Each structure stands twice: as structure tokens, then as C-alpha cells.
Amino acid sequence: MQEQIQKILKHNQLSVTGGRTKILELFLAQDDALAHADIERKTGEKFDRVTVYRTLQTFLEKGIIHSIPTSDNSVKYALCKDNCSEGHHHDHHVHFMCSVCGKTLCIDEVSVPVVNLPAGYKVEQIQMIVTGVCKDCA
Amino acid sequence: MQEQIQKILKHNQLSVTGGRTKILELFLAQDDALAHADIERKTGEKFDRVTVYRTLQTFLEKGIIHSIPTSDNSVKYALCKDNCSEGHHHDHHVHFMCSVCGKTLCIDEVSVPVVNLPAGYKVEQIQMIVTGVCKDCA
């Protein structure tokens, strides 16, 4: 896994540092999306919160992670599985928020359906957030 | 219009006050969704920002307005057109954010399409946010 992490960072022209390695490790080991606070909690006292903010910012810009707008207006982050890059994300999958366990999941198997808007609207991007009960909580 | 406003407030068992009347008036006169800051700006110095927060909170609880999660994780509010009430919203329409003029619109004509999730997921609510260019900016 350390190998994979190095590869991802190098591939994105980022220096390999303790903080970045640790945070990327968290994302790789996690099946659901992480909020800033989750990351702070999971890294313990090891990194300054400013470093966490800056690392997330960098990962977003490089297309290593994508942000997920949740229906309660907090922000979560998840790994990009496709080859996203600098401003060119293409995660057209549905996002799911479980109202029982609170997890936010990328449903990679399901793409966002097309929708027909009234004449005159030009669609650039569609996001879909489904709330409900997840597989594990059913 | 003052009549309609009184009716809405009374119907929701709310006392008719200057602040509530003014804010409801703004919503009725507006075709796009309003952010907290828009309301503060449009009411001038007339009301304390705490009053604006509390009024929006009250309107939300009563189902007079609904909140819209935008893709940039700010919150906007729009009038409920259906008869929503205390925690029972049913605005199943698509929301549109124009990347040119910045307006957020309720597309009442288009309901959110059904989506099939993998077995085991129970869907409770679906939200769809479309980004693009609106009719007026085309």
C-alpha cells in the first residue's frame, strides 16, 4: 500500500510527505467518504488541522479526491476511482447518505440518470444525492 | 400581497411581525432562491442578522420555505409551492444552478427521476442538482 501511495503522489507531482501519506492511507482504507473532522480524529494529534485543510485542498485540485455535497450541507471527501485530474473530474455516480449509520457512499455502479429540462437550459453537470438506509443497516 | 402574507403567517400560527412580513415579501417577489446574505442585503439595515437567521429557521420548520444544498456547499432557500408543513416537505423537483448568473432555481416542472440502487439499499429521498446555463443566460 505504501507503494501505491507513493505512486499516486509522484504521478501528481507532489512531494511525498508524512501528512499526505497518512491521509491518503486513510482514504484507501475507508469504504465511505470522510469529513475533515473524521480525518483529524483518525490522525490523532499527529498533524495540525491547517495541514489537513491544505492536504485536502491539494488532493482536490489534483483530482485525487472529490468533494461530495451532502444534504445537511457539510462536505465529505472520497477517492476518485476514475482518472480524474486538475479540475477535470468525472465522477458521474450517485452518492448515498445512510440515515442510520451516517455513512456517505459513492455508488460507483449507478450513474446519474439524464434529465430533460425545459427548453433553454443547458446542462453541464448533474449531481444526485440519495438519502435512505444502506445495505449494512437494512 | 400584504393580504397573502398575513394569510400565510396566520395559517402557520405565527405572529405577524415586520421582519417576517418583509422576508416573506422578498421570497414572493423573487424567482430564484435566496441565501441568508441576499436577504440581509435586501432588507438593508432594517433587521438584525440574528432575526434573519431565526426567521429562516422558523419558516423552514413550518414548511413555508425549503433549503437547497448547492454544489458549492452554501445554502439557499426558496418558497415551498406545494403545501409542505412541519417536517413534511415534498419538493421533489430538480434544482438548477446557473454558472453564468449564479442564480439557483426550482424547476417545478421536472421531478427527480427514480433511480435503481443495488439490492439492499432503501431509498428515502432523492435530491438532484443540475449545474449549467439558464434560460436567461443562454
Place this chain on the structure above:
DNA sequence: AAAAACTTGCAACTCAGTTGCAAGTTTTTT
């Protein structure tokens, strides 16, 4: 091994949103 380029932690700050409380307003009761 030295220089250059980049990353980190710290302290200080900003800005949105919240809370308790006393004064003011609206509604209900008499």
C-alpha cells in the same frame, strides 16, 4: 553535499452561525 523548491506548524485572524437575556411587540384574555 549544497541549493532550490516545497511543506509544515504556529499564531493570529475572519466570518458564519448560535445563545442568553432584557426590552419591545403581538396576541389573547378579561
Place this chain on the structure above:
DNA sequence: AAAAAACTTGCAACTGAGTTGCAAGTTTTT
């Protein structure tokens, strides 16, 4: 119509997320 009760408002003080400048530390390049 006046008094009482119930509710709303503004103020001041606070909280917590996120940002910035800068000096010290680390990583990468030469």
C-alpha cells in the same frame, strides 16, 4: 379598551470552521 400572557427582537458575547503570513523544517533537484 386595558391588562396579562405569549412570543419576537436586538444586543452583546461567544463558538468553531476555515484562512493567511511567516519562519522553521523537509523533500527534491542539481
